[in-house]
Amino acid sequence: MSRPLLLGALFASLALNVFIGGAFVGAHLAKNKAPTSPVAARLDERPRNPLMMALRTLPPEARKAWREGARDFAVTQGPRTRQARGLAREAMRGFGAEPFDQAATLAALEAARKAEYENRLAMDRRIVAFAATLPQEQRAAFGDALAQPVMRPERQRD
Incomplete structure (x- = not known):
C-alpha cells in the first residue's frame, strides 16, 4: 500500500473513532443532565409538600x-x-x-x-x-417535620 493512501486511511480511521467516542461521551453526559420526563423536571423545580414529607416520618x-x-x-x-x-x-x-x-x-x-x-x-x-x-414520640416527630422550612432544590446554572 502506498504511503499517502495509508496516511489517508489512518486519518479517516482516527476521525471516525473521535466521532464515535464523542457521540458516546455526549450521549452519556446528556443522559445524566436531562430529566427523564417533563413531569420530572417540574417536580424537581417545585417545593416539596411539607405534609407529605412529615407523613413519611411516621x-x-x-x-x-x-x-x-x-x-x-x-x-x-x-x-x-x-x-x-x-x-x-x-x-x-x-x-x-x-x-x-x-x-x-x-x-x-x-x-x-x-x-x-x-x-x-x-x-x-x-x-x-x-x-x-398519635403516640407522643410520633406526634413530636410529626410536628418537627411539619415545622421544617420548605426548601427548593438547587437550580443548576448553565
Missing part, C-alpha cells in the same frame, strides 16, 4: 390511618377549593372589562380568599385531629 400504620380519611376530606373540601379558585380566576379575567369595577373585583377576590382560608382551616383541623391520635 410508621406505615399511621400513614394508612391518614390515608383513610383522605377520601372523605377530598369529597368535602374539593368542591370548595375549586369554587375558591374559580372565583379568583373569574375576578382576574374581569380586569379587562370597561368600565373596570374595582369594588366588585375586590369583593370577588375577598370571597375567593375567604373560601381558601376556610379550606386551610379545615386542613389544619384534620392535621391536629390526626396528630391527637
